[in-house]
Amino acid sequence: MSEIRRDRFYNRYVLIAPERLHRPDLHVNSSTHKIPKSRCPFCEGNESLTPKEIFALRDNSADSVGWKTRVIPNFYKAVQIELEDISQRDGMFEHIPGVGAHEILIDSVCHECTMQKLEVASIENWLRTIIIRIEDLKKDKRLIYLSIFKNHGSSAGATQEHPHTQILALPITPQNEQSFLKHNMRYYRRHGRGKVEDMLYNELLAQERVLYNKGSFGAFCPYASAYPFEVMIAPKKNIASLEYCSRDDLLSLADCIKVVFSKLHAQLGDFDYNLYFNIPPINPNFENESYMSYLHKNYRFSIRITPRIYTLGGFEISTDMAINPVSPEECAALLNSKDAK
Template identity: 70%
Template sequence: MSEIRLDRMHNQYVLIAPERLRRPDLLAPIKLKKLHQRCPFCEGNEVLTPPELYAMRDNSPNSAGWKTRVIPNLYKAVQIELEDKSKRESMFESIPGVGAHEVLIDSPCHECDIEEADTQSIENWLRSMIIRVEDLRNDNRLVHISIFKNFGSVAGATQEHPHTQILALPIMPQNEIVFLERNMRYYQRHGRGMVEDILQNEISAKDRIVSEIGSFVAFCPYASSFPFEIMIAPKRNISSLELCTRDEISDLAVIIKEIFQKLSKQLGSFNYNLYFRLAPLNSNFENESYMPYMDKNYRFTIRITPRIYRIGGFEIATGMAINPVSPEECVKLFNTQESL
């Protein structure tokens, strides 16, 4: 039986339609077999990339022997060297493409996905993000940061070696401004942020909880846009990743690994997008009215969206997702280890 649900975080409807599950040609192609001849992200091939911005290592830069490595994106969407100066021509306004576009190479291992990595490697990955967030925050021109991971061709990845992208911008994307506005209204009405109440409701309902480890909870959102979509949120208001304690980062590494192991048991080899939703880096005219409340009403989240089904014209035309597997059914499958 189909059901239309409201995703309160994004203020969008999602159509849960189990009847669509078995339609022909629904499955997206899985990722290709990994080939890594002269992979620029593999250890020993450092000369094939731009000079590193940061690396977790105990030896000299731009050589083998690293645990994680951050480099400028060779095909960068924005450039840190440009001047942040707007241009106006009548009603048309633009600014140069100022910003940072970096690639975090998750580990030297070409074949190691998250579920295969040890928790220390995942911690190294998270701590490397923190180093870059802290550094980019020092550039007052940058206000929004996007950290995301595309894995597999269907999810938009062009390199097979596991990696993460970090993109910082001098403007706030419109969907983030809308979220800040709605979150502030919710806070003024309830004294709590939206994510705080969503998490507490999920914990109380129990139907969609996938895992709970230390400081973090993972759950399939009530109005999931994708089958097996999972959100991870901290139990306390932490607005950005670098505000986590050392113990919290350790908890986060453990729960991320567990989630990917559960997903792999259900889906095998699968394409996915993973992204962090973090508080703004700095204040500007767009977000300045919300910044004093970040520690009270903003809670960072991680969203993992397996890309196992194709989307079509309805989704593009309406902005409304059709999800053929309910989040409750996904959690049952996780718990019973049966397959879809």
């Protein structure tokens, strides 16, 4: 039976409709265009095929073999750090130059290694590299918000097979983040806690949708999941952003990510997905300055993994309301089954 559930994170509604699971257009896997490793620009030994690296976890000279993770400018960058952040208006038409940074983090040297195949230490290296880039980009006070995400598979928008992560630094706060800051502050003033804190607490209490509960982090299929097999990972203590994690926290998070992807892979195979970080603004501006001093009290960063196993239609696009054909309770039960361990 269908249900309309309220997603308290985004303050929106999601339609859980199991009957739509059997639509003929449902598909599970697709793949990106495969190229030989000898011509993959992200593979070790092909460093000359990319722009000069911004950063790498390595013990030798830049732009050579011997790295663990590597960060380069996106060759097809959406924003440019060289531009000036000056807004312009012509009547109703307002714009600012596309100032910002667009970087590619190559997750590891392994061309075939998706998250479930990486060692926990390699996932920790990936997380450490993201932290280093957050801390560096934060120094540019023009940059307000970071979008950190992974696309895997053509259905998720990936164009390169080699596992990688994108980091976009923007001079504005996206509308959905502004909305979350506003509603999270309202929730905090009413309850003395942030939304993510209460979401995780109640999920761990209910136990119906929990996938992982060890160390500093918990993972669960959200009550109002917008996608089948969607997973949310959040800290069990107040950690506003990834860069505030201790070494033990990072190890716990890396273990959590590996366990979650192993469970997903056991049920879905090599599935297409988007992964993204929800982190607070990195610098204040006129849009967010009233929230910044409260972040360590009411904001917990989180990670979302959204498998892309079916195509969005007109209802989703026209209403900005998702239809999910698999209940999160059923997803959690499948992911926690013996076959997924």
